Amino acid sequence: MARDFSSTSQFASGSGDGVIKYWNLTSRDEIASFRAHVGMVSGLVVCKEGKMLSCGDDKTIKLWSVDSEEFDKKVGDDEIYSGSQGLIKTFVGDAAFKGIDRHRNDPIFVTGGATIQLWDMNRSKYTSDLSWGADNVTTVKFNQTETNIIASAGSDNSVVLYDVRTNTAIQKVVLSLRTNSISWNPMEAFNFATGSDDHNAYLWDMRNLGRSLNVYKDHVAGIMDVDFSPTGEELVTGSYDKTIRIFKTRSGHSRDIYHTKRMQRIFCVKYSSDARYILSGSDDTNVRVWRANASDRANIKSARQRSKMEYDNALKERYKHMPEIKRISRHLQ
Numbered sequence: 001m002a003r004d005f006s007s008t009s010q011f012a013s014g015s016g017d018g019v020i021k022y023w024n025l026t027s028r029d030e031i032a033s034f035r036a037h038v039g040m041v042s043g044l045v046v047c048k049e050g051k052m053l054s055c056g057d058d059k060t061i062k063l064w065s066v067d068s069e070e071f072d073k074k075v076g077d078d079e080i081y082s083g084s085q086g087l088i089k090t091f092v093g094d095a096a097f098k099g100i101d102r103h104r105n106d107p108i109f110v111t112g113g114a115t116i117q118l119w120d121m122n123r124s125k126y127t128s129d130l131s132w133g134a135d136n137v138t139t140v141k142f143n144q145t146e147t148n149i150i151a152s153a154g155s156d157n158s159v160v161l162y163d164v165r166t167n168t169a170i171q172k173v174v175l176s177l178r179t180n181s182i183s184w185n186p187m188e189a190f191n192f193a194t195g196s197d198d199h200n201a202y203l204w205d206m207r208n209l210g211r212s213l214n215v216y217k218d219h220v221a222g223i224m225d226v227d228f229s230p231t232g233e234e235l236v237t238g239s240y241d242k243t244i245r246i247f248k249t250r251s252g253h254s255r256d257i258y259h260t261k262r263m264q265r266i267f268c269v270k271y272s273s274d275a276r277y278i279l280s281g282s283d284d285t286n287v288r289v290w291r292a293n294a295s296d297r298a299n300i301k302s303a304r305q306r307s308k309m310e311y312d313n314a315l316k317e318r319y320k321h322m323p324e325i326k327r328i329s330r331h332l333q
Contacts, residue, residue, distance in 0.1 A: 001043040001268045001281050002052070004066075006323025008274040012052055012066070013287050020054055022066055025272060025289065034086055036062055043100030043111070048106070051088070053109055055097035061111065063089040063121065066294070091124060093117070099139040104147045106258040108164075112137035116152055118164060130162050140183045145189035149206065153179035159194060161206055173209040181225045187232025195223030201237050216247045218254045225268045229275045229292070236278050236292075237267035244280055244290065258290050 002031040009026045018039055022032040037056030041244040046052045050067035064086045099112035107121040110130075116137050117126035131137070143149040149170075150162040157178050161171040177197040185191040191213065195201045201223050204215035221241035228235045228249075237245050242263055245254035264283035271278055271292065278290040301309070319325050 001270045001279055001287070002046045003270050003273055003279075004046045006048070008272060009269065010066075011272070011279060012044055012046055013281055014054060014056075015042045015285065016054060018058075020044065020052075020064070022052075023287070025277065027229045028289075031210050032066065032086065034064060036064075040052050042096070042098050043143045045100055045102050045109070047102050047109075053100055055098045055100045055111055057188060059093045059096055061091040061093065061097065061100065061119070062087060062249075063091075089121075091119060093126075099136060099141075101140055101142045101150075103164075106146045106147075110142060110150055110164075112140040112152055115244075116140060116150070116162070118167070128167045130164075130167060130169070132160055132162075132172070136179060138178070141192075143184045143185060143189065143192075144186060145184070151182045151184070151192055151206070153182055153194065159204070159209070161209075170211050171206060173204075177222075180223060183226050183228045183235065185228050186230055186262055191243060193226050193228065193235055195226035195237055197222040199223065199239075201226050201235070201247070214250065215252055216245075216254070217252055218245055218257075219243070224266060227270050229271045230273060231275050234269060234275075234292070236269045238269035238280055238282075240265045242266065242282075244269060244278065246278070246292070256294060258294075263288065 001010045009024055012020060012022050014020045018037040020034045020036045021030050024031050029252060036054050039056050039057035041054055041056050043055040050065060050133050052064045052066045055061045065088055094155035095114035097111050097113040102109040102111060109119050111117050113133040113299060115129050118128045118130060137152050140150060140152045148164050152160050158172055158174045159179055160169050163170050172193045179194045179196050181195040183193050190206050191203060193201055193203050199219045199221060202212040204212055219237050219239040219241055223237050225238045226235060233249055235247050242259055242265055244258040246256045247254050266280055266282045267315055268281040278292055280288045
């Protein structure tokens with residue numbers, strides 16, 4: 001899945017049948033559908049100016065137009081924008097791609113697979129090869145604050161940091177089990193989180209990879225995806241144990257757990273751009289929308305209601321160590 005940073009209501013999802021769908025969160029409608037790849041969609045990212053990049057097991061990267069004006073026109077006629085109408089350009093690689101991410105400002109993007117490759121949107125071939133050590137790279141992520149830094153995780157259980165200015169690797173740490181996902185903290189430029197097969201997520205400082213800053217425990221199977229809230233204060237994890245957990249960034253245990261009877265193994269989780277909702281994609285072919293705060297309601301609140309809620313939250317925080325309050329808080333988890 002990929003969220004659109006320019007909008008709070010739109011996001012994209014790609015599935016195992018090679019189809020990409022673009023959704024409107026407000027109306028819960030499918031705005032667009034593209035039959036993008038032969039085989040699985042392995043990477044998806046929404047770029048600036050109404051564009052989206054996707055990559056798949058069929059060794060191709062495709063650039064799509066997701067201009068909302070075109071969507072509005074089509075949806076108004078009760079017709080879904082589909083087919084290859086939105087296709088702008090196709091890039092062909094040498095091997096299957098396993099991950100993709102784009103630079104915040106420049107028209108460049110990075111892909112992971114057999115190697116880590118840096119691409120320019122205006123060229124048909126990759127501009128540089130950044131790989132260092134791993135047979136297969138499972139995920140790559142650009143830092144959206146320090147925009148020249150890339151983090152990657154590979155099949156050799158390593159997490160490697162690269163600098164695109166010098167086209168070289170700058171840091172490497174090897175863990176006990178494979179890392180499945182990486183997410184940069186949007187508020188603290190040096191920090192990033194990783195989700196691992198050892199059932200834990202880790203918080204790292206890229207300036208010193210000797211030890212992790214924090215360990216997020218509670219899952220009982222491998223963590224498949226991790227994502228920071230836009231506020232940087234919380235992160236969400238999706239796991240093979242069919243649950244979603246929400247952690248405070250500085251806490252080691254989850255503050256909340258979400259699961260349903262029919263939800264299967266979770267492969268991707270994302271916060272919405274306003275940090276009020278969480279999106280999850282799972283094995284049962286569904287995308288689910290969850291509230292980031294389970295008791296929160298979406299209705300418009302008066303100033304008096306908002307001040308009362310803020311006062312209540314301040315009271316809970318102040319007296320959280322009292323036995324009665326602690327018991328209720330623990331019961332929620």
